[in-house]
Amino acid sequence: MTGEVYLDYDSSVYYHGIYWNSYDYVVRELNRRISGDHETPWTEHFRKTVGGRVFKKALILNCGNGWVERDLLQRGLIAEAVGVDYADSLLEEARAAAGDLPARYYQLDTNTAAFPEGDYDLVVNFAAAHHITYIDRVFRKLAELLPEDGYFVNYDYVGPHRNQYSTQQWLAALALNARLPAHMRQVMRYPYLLTMKLTDPSEAVHSELVISVMKRYFRIVDHKHMGGALGYLILTHNDRFWNAKPEEQAHWLKIIMDADADYLRRHPGSSMFDYILAQPDKHSLERTAQLEAWTREEETREATARRNNGLYYRQTLYAVVFYQLMSVVGMIKRRLLRHNS
Numbered sequence: 468m469t470g471e472v473y474l475d476y477d478s479s480v481y482y483h484g485i486y487w488n489s490y491d492y493v494v495r496e497l498n499r500r501i502s503g504d505h506e507t508p509w510t511e512h513f514r515k516t517v518g519g520r521v522f523k524k525a526l527i528l529n530c531g532n533g534w535v536e537r538d539l540l541q542r543g544l545i546a547e548a549v550g551v552d553y554a555d556s557l558l559e560e561a562r563a564a565a566g567d568l569p570a571r572y573y574q575l576d577t578n579t580a581a582f583p584e585g586d587y588d589l590v591v592n593f594a595a596a597h598h599i600t601y602i603d604r605v606f607r608k609l610a611e612l613l614p615e616d617g618y619f620v621n622y623d624y625v626g627p628h629r630n631q632y633s634t635q636q637w638l639a640a641l642a643l644n645a646r647l648p649a650h651m652r653q654v655m656r657y658p659y660l661l662t663m664k665l666t667d668p669s670e671a672v673h674s675e676l677v678i679s680v681m682k683r684y685f686r687i688v689d690h691k692h693m694g695g696a697l698g699y700l701i702l703t704h705n706d707r708f709w710n711a712k713p714e715e716q717a718h719w720l721k722i723i724m725d726a727d728a729d730y731l732r733r734h735p736g737s738s739m740f741d742y743i744l745a746q747p748d749k750h751s752l753e754r755t756a757q758l759e760a761w762t763r764e765e766e767t768r769e770a771t772a773r774r775n776n777g778l779y780y781r782q783t784l785y786a787v788v789f790y791q792l793m794s795v796v797g798m799i800k801r802r803l804l805r806h807n808s
């Protein structure tokens with residue numbers, strides 16, 4: 468029984484628009500935050516951590532257009548890949564782009580945890596788990612299907628649920644954004660829960676649980692914070708910054724990413740993106756009473772949210788103030804329109 472999961476949306480959104488890592492400068496900085504070296508991406512850092520091991524068969528969660536497994540195959544990190552995703556159109560793209568590479572694809576709802584084939588020695592979560600509703604069920608299944616010496620590699624958004632940033636983070640991002648020249652500033656809009664539910668309801672549905680639930684079933688081998696509390700907010704979907712002159716971009720990218728690093732140092736719990744390498748803790752799967760309690764907790768959480776119009780938590784203070792303000796502005800606009808017509 469999967470309950471209500473959020474599948475009815477346009478998956479092509481993931482490959483359009485400008486993200487903070489559309490900038491080379493940001494990619495190099497994220498490399499440094501993971502591997503300690505601007506030139507070493509997570510894949511090569513991962514290779515080093517596992518002592519150059521080549522994985523026989525990797526399961527790629529919510530693989531999208533398949534670029535992650537193509538990269539892993541081409542780098543010789545894995546010998547075979549199985550990609551799963553809900554979106555048919557993206558799976559078609561992945562199949563076409565794979566060509567002769569040993570990659571197979573299946574359409575499924577990850578929340579069912581009914582993964583195909585088997586004999587995996589690696590599971591890859593790249594920007595995938597923050598879309599999972601039944602995170603306990605899925606992570607438990609992954610710990611079951613991996614052998615004791617298998618690995619679970621994660622590169623994911625682990626920030627606030629449905630991007631409901633804390634007031635402290637939001638105010639810090641507003642202040643940094645205000646320092647930018649007007650023509651490069653982000654249009655700062657606090658993510659509106661109802662819009663998120665309509666456009667991509669699985670977005671960050673349980674990003675806030677990814678790390679804690681992973682720790683139930685996995686031993687953490689390597690864990691690095693990539694930050695993003697300020698940099699992601701200011702640079703993502705910021706067309707004005709993207710269209711600025713290269714020398715202006717270079718100047719402000721350094722300032723933004725330095726501020727982002729400083730914020731991360733002062734608030735390590737604020738990291739929005741993490742790299743985590745883990746191995747299954749098989750003992751965790753023997754604690755039957757605990758497993759039953761976690762299943763009940765998950766089912767109750769989802770049933771309660773369904774009754775509550777998809778809401779899981781009370782809104783942040785900033786969201787309450789912001790939404791009230793928006794509704795007053797909307798009311799005034801409607802009155803003015805009525806008055807003028």
Ligand SMILES: C[S@@+](CC[C@H](N)C(=O)[O-])C[C@H]1O[C@@H](n2cnc3c(N)ncnc32)[C@H](O)[C@@H]1O
Nearest residue numbers: 478481529530531552553554576577593594598
């Ligand atoms: C942010 S994209 C990441 C895609 C890919 N991992 C990448 O990095 O390019 C999230 C992916 O999750 C998929 N997805 C979301 N909910 C899903 C579900 N319940 N079952 C399977 N796939 C799902 C979407 O179709 C999309 O491809």
